[in-house]
Amino acid sequence: MNKNIVITIIVLFLSVSYVSAQFTVQGVVSDETGMPLPGCHVHYGKTCNITNGDGAFTIEAKALTANLTFTFMGYNSLDTLVRSNSSLDIHMIPSHEMVQEISVKGNRIDTMKSRKNEVVTAEFMAQNLSSTFIKSLERLPGVNAMDIGANASKPIIRGMGFNRVVVSENGVKQEGQQWGADHGLEIDPFNIETAEIVKGASGIEYGSDAIGGYINISNDKVPLPNTVSGEASFLTKSVNATFGASGAVEARGDKHYVKVRASAIDYGDYKVPTDQIIYLDRIVPIYNGRLKNTAGKEYDAYLQYGYLHEAFKSSITISNVYQKSGFFPGAHGVPDADRVKHDGDYRNIDFPYQVANHTKVMSNNKFYFNSGELIADLAYQFNNRQELSEFHTHYGNQSPPEIDPDLELAFRLSTYTANVKYVFKETEKHAISIGSQSQYRDNKVGGYSFLMPQYQSLSTGLFAKDTYTINDKFKMNVGLRFDYSNIDTEAYFDPILYDYFIAKGSSAEEASFYAQRSTELHKDYGDYSWLVGFVYEPANNWITRFNVGKAFRTPTAVELSSNGIHHGSFRHELGNGELDSEKGYYTDANLEFNNSLWSFSVSPYLYYFTNFLYLRPTGEWSSLPHAGQIYAYDQTAAIVSGLELSARRQLGKFSADFTLEYVYNQQVSDDPSQRYPLPFTPPLNGFIEIDYAAFAHSKVLKQSRFFVNTRFASKQENVARNEEVTDGYFSLGAGFSTKVRLSNKEVDLVLQGFNLLDAKYYNHMSFYRQIEIPEQGRNIQLLVKVPF
Amino acid sequence: MKCDNIVSHNYLLKNNQTFYIMKKYFLFAVAAMFLVACNNDNDDVDTTKPVIEIIKPVADAGEDHIEFHQGDEFEFEAKFTDNVALKSYKVAIHYNGDGHEHSAVVKSATEEDHVEWDQEWSGDLKEEQEDRVAFLIEVPENAEPGEYHLGVYCFDVAGNESTTWMEIVVEEEGHDH
Numbered sequence: 001m002n003k004n005i006v007i008t009i010i011v012l013f014l015s016v017s018y019v020s021a022q023f024t025v026q027g028v029v030s031d032e033t034g035m036p037l038p039g040c041h042v043h044y045g046k047t048c049n050i051t052n053g054d055g056a057f058t059i060e061a062k063a064l065t066a067n068l069t070f071t072f073m074g075y076n077s078l079d080t081l082v083r084s085n086s087s088l089d090i091h092m093i094p095s096h097e098m099v100q101e102i103s104v105k106g107n108r109i110d111t112m113k114s115r116k117n118e119v120v121t122a123e124f125m126a127q128n129l130s131s132t133f134i135k136s137l138e139r140l141p142g143v144n145a146m147d148i149g150a151n152a153s154k155p156i157i158r159g160m161g162f163n164r165v166v167v168s169e170n171g172v173k174q175e176g177q178q179w180g181a182d183h184g185l186e187i188d189p190f191n192i193e194t195a196e197i198v199k200g201a202s203g204i205e206y207g208s209d210a211i212g213g214y215i216n217i218s219n220d221k222v223p224l225p226n227t228v229s230g231e232a233s234f235l236t237k238s239v240n241a242t243f244g245a246s247g248a249v250e251a252r253g254d255k256h257y258v259k260v261r262a263s264a265i266d267y268g269d270y271k272v273p274t275d276q277i278i279y280l281d282r283i284v285p286i287y288n289g290r291l292k293n294t295a296g297k298e299y300d301a302y303l304q305y306g307y308l309h310e311a312f313k314s315s316i317t318i319s320n321v322y323q324k325s326g327f328f329p330g331a332h333g334v335p336d337a338d339r340v341k342h343d344g345d346y347r348n349i350d351f352p353y354q355v356a357n358h359t360k361v362m363s364n365n366k367f368y369f370n371s372g373e374l375i376a377d378l379a380y381q382f383n384n385r386q387e388l389s390e391f392h393t394h395y396g397n398q399s400p401p402e403i404d405p406d407l408e409l410a411f412r413l414s415t416y417t418a419n420v421k422y423v424f425k426e427t428e429k430h431a432i433s434i435g436s437q438s439q440y441r442d443n444k445v446g447g448y449s450f451l452m453p454q455y456q457s458l459s460t461g462l463f464a465k466d467t468y469t470i471n472d473k474f475k476m477n478v479g480l481r482f483d484y485s486n487i488d489t490e491a492y493f494d495p496i497l498y499d500y501f502i503a504k505g506s507s508a509e510e511a512s513f514y515a516q517r518s519t520e521l522h523k524d525y526g527d528y529s530w531l532v533g534f535v536y537e538p539a540n541n542w543i544t545r546f547n548v549g550k551a552f553r554t555p556t557a558v559e560l561s562s563n564g565i566h567h568g569s570f571r572h573e574l575g576n577g578e579l580d581s582e583k584g585y586y587t588d589a590n591l592e593f594n595n596s597l598w599s600f601s602v603s604p605y606l607y608y609f610t611n612f613l614y615l616r617p618t619g620e621w622s623s624l625p626h627a628g629q630i631y632a633y634d635q636t637a638a639i640v641s642g643l644e645l646s647a648r649r650q651l652g653k654f655s656a657d658f659t660l661e662y663v664y665n666q667q668v669s670d671d672p673s674q675r676y677p678l679p680f681t682p683p684l685n686g687f688i689e690i691d692y693a694a695f696a697h698s699k700v701l702k703q704s705r706f707f708v709n710t711r712f713a714s715k716q717e718n719v720a721r722n723e724e725v726t727d728g729y730f731s732l733g734a735g736f737s738t739k740v741r742l743s744n745k746e747v748d749l750v751l752q753g754f755n756l757l758d759a760k761y762y763n764h765m766s767f768y769r770q771i772e773i774p775e776q777g778r779n780i781q782l783l784v785k786v787p788f
Numbered sequence: 789m790k791c792d793n794i795v796s797h798n799y800l801l802k803n804n805q806t807f808y809i810m811k812k813y814f815l816f817a818v819a820a821m822f823l824v825a826c827n828n829d830n831d832d833v834d835t836t837k838p839v840i841e842i843i844k845p846v847a848d849a850g851e852d853h854i855e856f857h858q859g860d861e862f863e864f865e866a867k868f869t870d871n872v873a874l875k876s877y878k879v880a881i882h883y884n885g886d887g888h889e890h891s892a893v894v895k896s897a898t899e900e901d902h903v904e905w906d907q908e909w910s911g912d913l914k915e916e917q918e919d920r921v922a923f924l925i926e927v928p929e930n931a932e933p934g935e936y937h938l939g940v941y942c943f944d945v946a947g948n949e950s951t952t953w954m955e956i957v958v959e960e961e962g963h964d965h
Contacts, residue, residue: 281952337852394882504906617947619875621910625882628941628949672832673946719835721947 025059025066027088031075037092038224043069046368047310053224069425079426114477114533114545116590116603117198125192126748127737129235129783131776133189137215138711139689141644141659142199142603144682148767149294150240150270150776151325152184152356156765157199158605158642159663159681160212163556166202169217170317170364172379173207175415175441176356179452179556181569181767183385186321186358187217188300190233190246190263194218199644200588200605201551203529204463204479207437211551211584211607220315220364222306223252223259232786239754239779240270240294241346255309261302268295268346269326271777273760277330279771284330287342291773295347296325310368317362326353327387328773351406352389358382372424375435379417386410391448394625395500401448410446415439431467436460443557450492450564453518455557459485465531477533477547484526485554489561491520506623514624518561518575525554525581545590551607555579559613559633565624569770572622573615576633584609584640600647611635612667614678617721637668638678653693657709660686664718679723680765683716695738702746704738716764726769729761748785755779834946838870842940842954844922853955859929865922870944874913877921878941881907883932884955905931905958915945933960 029040029051036055041048044059044066051057059066061082068088071077075092082088118140130136132153135145145153146161155165167174167185177183195217198206202214223229228251235244246263269290277284286292299322306315326349329339343350359382367374387409391400401407421435438460445454465479494515501511531549538544561575588605616634621627642663649656665678689709695701714728735752758778762769844865847854856862868874883904905928913919936956943949 617943617949619943619947621876621878621941623908625880625906626937626939628878628951629943629947666833673834676833676835721835722837722949723835 022063023061023066023082023085025061025068025082025086025088027057027086027090029055029057029070029072029090029092031092034091037072037075039222040070040072040092043071043368043373045370048308048313048366048368049310050222050225050308053227077426114475114531114535114547115198115200115202115588116545116592116601117196120192120195120197122193125189125195126233126783126785127750129189129750129781130754132184133187133192133195133217134185134215136189137195137197139659139687140197141646141661141686142213142642143197144661144685144765146181146680146765146767147763148182148184149296149325149327150267151265151296151298151323152182154178154183154185155213155215156680156682157197157213157215159640159665159678161680161765163209163553164212165215166206166210166213167215167217168206169360170220170362171216171375171377171419172360172362172381172417173209173439175381175413175439176358176383177385177411177413179558181566182327182354182387183356184323186323186356186383188246188261188263188298188302188319188321190244191219191248191261191300191302191319192217193221199603200547201529201531201549201584201586201607203551203553204465204481204531204549205433205435207439208461208481208483208527208529208551209553211553211582219302219304219317220306222308222313223250223257225252225254227252230788232788234784235265235781237267237779237781239776240267242267242781246300255307257306257308259302259304259306261300263298263300265298266347267297270294272774273758273777274774277772277774279330283337284340285337287340289777290342290346291328292340292342293326293329293348293350293353295349296323296353297349298323312365312367314363314365317360317364319358319360319362321356321358323356324349324353326350328768328771330771352387352408354385354387356383356385358384370425372422372433375419375421375423377417377419379415381413381415381417383413383415384410387447393448395496397499397503398448398496404446405448407447408449409451410444411452412444412446414442416441429469431469432465434462434464436462450494450517451562451566452558453492453561454490455487455561457485457487457557459483459554473537475535477531477535479531479549481529482526483529483552483554484524486522486524487554487557487560488523489518489521489557492517501623510623514563517564519563519577521561521577523555523560523577527552527581527583541593541595543590543592543594545592546587547589548585548587550583550585552581552583554581555613555633565622565627570626570628571615572624572627572630574618574630574632579613579633579635580611582609582611582613582635584612597650598648601645603644605642607640608668609636609638609640612638612678614638614667614720638665639668640665640678653696655691655693657689657691658686659688660684666718677718677720679720681716681718681720683713683726683728683764685711685713687711700741702739702741704736706734706736707752708732708734713764724769724772726762726764729759729775731759731761731775732756745787747787748783750783751780753778753780834872834944835948836871836944837948837950838868838874838942838944840940840942840950840952841867841869842952843867843920845954845956847954853935853957855957855959856927857959858927858931858933858961860927862925862927863922864925865920866940867918867920868913868942869918870948871917873915873917873945874919875915875943875945876910876912878908878910878939879921880909880937880939880941881905881925881956882937882939884935884937901930902932903928903930905936913942927958929961931958933958 029037031037038053040051042057049057066082068080128136134153134155137143138145144156146156147153157165163178198214202210206214230249233246244265248261250259271289272291275286302319304317362379365376388406389408391405417439419437423433441457443455461483463481468476494517498511498515529551533547536544560577563574566573584607586607590603592601613635615631618630618632620630622630645660647658662684663682666675669675691705691707693705695704710732712730716726733754737750739746755778760774763775844863845854938954938956941951
């Protein structure tokens with residue numbers, strides 16, 4: 001990583017030594033309501049001070065003038081020039097349209113970025129905590145969750161998921177098995193301080209995979225000086241008898257700080273509002289309305305140590321997420337009534353099940369210089385996902401392995417990340433940053449089954465971007481990125497499969513085709529992505545944005561080199577070593593209006609992919625047991641377009657929220673009969689909530705509100721070949737949330753119900769949709785958060 | 789941003805003209821994107837799966853499987869229909885090992901000359917809306933007794949695929965129920 005060193009050296013030269021003190025600047029930073037903002041960063045030259053518990057700060061200026069910059073996550077940064085001893089009263093203004101729970105008044109919008117982002121806070125997470133972090137984000141228009149069971153989901157943004165969305169923590173891309181339908185993100189739902197969600201291609205800064213969007217979780221908030229504080233959270237759910245608890249303690253002296261968190265979640269089989277499912281013409285009974293073997297547990301631990309210096313801020317984080325969850329046995333193999341019989345225990349995890357363990361070590365560093373700041377993040381992640389199923393085989397000649405006889409599949413992915421970014425201090429006209437992102441991945445596999453090849457991959461991206469302020473109302477964003485990556489996949493020849501086909505009387509050629517489960521490939525990919533965007537504020541409270549750009553991603557090892565039955569989808573999937581990198585041109589726009597009574601936002605978008613990678617049914621039978629036709633990875637021109645709407649109206653104590661998402665996509669072809677829709681496309685869907693602010697004068701209950709909401713979706717008939725049409729639905733929810741004031745501390749209480757009508761409906765994006773399993777039944781949950 | 793912008797204001801729209809101009813500019817972009825999105829009719833796209841009906845063999849009323857003996861011969865017949873045009877079918881018989889106690893190890897306890905019956909038939913269908921396939925299936929003399937899946941697959945000219953299953957149980961010769 002020579003270039004990283006070069007950048008570091010350049011940056012070090014940019015710093016200059018300081019002169020002696022000239023005057024003192026004191027001040028208090030508060031938010032738009034006048035509440036002090038502790039933990040606000042006050043940048044002066046190459047130092048960064050942090051406001052104390054009262055929002056106060058003191059700076060010894062060392063020159064004739066002092067240029068101070070105030071920054072705080074979720075707020076617009078603010079510059080000021082001071083010439084003499086002075087006492088400042090700084091009011092920060094929220095930069096993002098926070099989701100309305102946080103009852104932001106006079107909320108302003110980020111006028112720097114041409115791509116609209118949404119920020120959710122720990123409070124949003126508490127208010128909306130659903131089964132998983134991603135599921136909790138579903139109320140944002142344009143964000144959907146692809147689920148498997150109760151506790152695993154991954155994001156779909158603008159109808160794009162898998163490797164087309166990047167999720168990162170503290171700027172480090174989270175690596176799991178994003179390509180797999182039954183993989184969920186390994187993230188502790190209790191441990192989200194703030195998260196930023198960007199819809200639309202965001203590849204310039206966040207990595208070329210971010211074609212559909214980007215989610216960054218920031219867990220780098222610094223505790224207040226000389227304090228020790230903590231928080232305990234408890235969660236319970238009726239739908240699967242969940243008991244969850246999480247405890248966090250953070251402490252800071254002056255410069256050193258530590259944050260620790262441990263979480264445990266245990267849940268049983270979840271309830272579904274049906275007593276049978278009909279799959280492949282077979283009736284599969286659901287005993288006592290509970291989906292067998294969907295119980296699970298999760299144990300997470302998190303430790304962060306940080307050091308604050310005038311010239312830098314540095315933290316090291318170690319985290320581990322362990323998830324064990326059962327698969328509905330009817331979902332593995334041909335449906336069979338015997339396997340779904342109630343076993344007398346709703347909390348046991350029997351075969352088949354998955355265990356995912358994600359270990360991460362991260363070092364996040366920020367160095368302050370007169371000319372800007374250098375951000376360097378290093379990380380190592382180990383993702384170990386295993387699927388266990390009592391040894392079974394379709395091949396009479398296969399015997400169970402001696403070690404781990406029931407380990408069906410194992411994926412052990414090690415990822416090394418190094419990101420370096422230099423953010424130049426904003427001038428009146430420009431806000432420039434440059435950086436590089438490098439990643440090395442090494443994937444090993446195990447188990448008596450085979451799904452994907454072992455591979456090694458190295459990728460590096462270099463980027464530069466600028467926000468050019470043309471005038472008060474008009475800004476332009478430009479970005480350019482070059483990515484280079486290579487991938488080496490390892491060959492795997494399955495002698496058992498070869499012998500099976502020979503014994504069946506197949507030719508050696510045919511037997512070899514099936515037995516060659518993966519091929520050895522050395523592929524190099526390199527491409528540019530770019531973005532030109534505009535932000536225009538035609539009037540106060542109004543903002544418009546417009547972007548044009550190009551995005552691309554490199555194919556995955558599975559897309560390039562796999563060959564065999566994907567036991568989840570029951571399909572024989574065949575990789576294609578000839579795939580190019582997926583390229584798309586996009587344009588999107590956004591119009592937003594915000595004041596204290598009203599807000600609305602409209603965001604249309606359109607992508608044109610020259611080669612969208614997808615699985616094409618070939619019209620050739622596979623001879624593998626239980627397989628239908630072969631599905632081959634292929635590329636096609638395609639368009640993806642859609643519209644997101646959101647609106648909010650405040651009316652006295654009431655407020656109403658409305659969001660709507662529409663996605664349309666299809667393959668592009670001269671032949672009208674080949675213009676198939678793309679798979680996993682969200683139907684027209686939306687969310688409506690009505691809130692009532694209660695007990696405004698209560699001394700005990702603060703920010704209390706009652707709410708009623710509904711999530712709805714229309715019928716999805718735009719389906720890919722061999723994807724099911726899914727009916728529309730309407731699901732009702734309601735709840736009450738408040739903060740109970742107990743001796744200077746506020747205890748958060750959120751009681752809410754989901755699917756109150758116990759409606760039977762299907763989620764088009766759920767993994768279990770394919771086998772006709774409806775969504776979870778009525779759920780009442782209670783979350784209590786006690787600070788100490 | 790400069791300090792003088794800090795004070796928070798709640799502006800209401802004072803200027804209808806600004807709003808009008810902006811609306812025009814924006815609506816143009818929206819309209820352009822939607823013209824592309826909506827100017828597609830995928831009526832020509834076929835995503836309807838063919839339908840498979842197994843006519844023979846049929847399980848007795850109240851039974852979920854059919855029993856045969858080693859060496860038996862039975863008639864198989866299926867009817868395939870599609871909204872556009874059929875293309876190909878496959879019939880496959882496999883030993884049901886999934887999720888049961890049967891595995892390569894357990895199986896060796898039974899007679900050594902028994903093998904798992906594993907057979908496939910496939911062929912093209914008439915590229916029409918309906919076709920039938922019928923042939924005789926012979927249970928091998930040395931078929932491992934136990935439960936088997938008889939799967940019938942079919943896809944149409946567009947690649948839309950259907951599957952249906954039935955269970956058949958092979959009894960040992962001379963073994964009566």
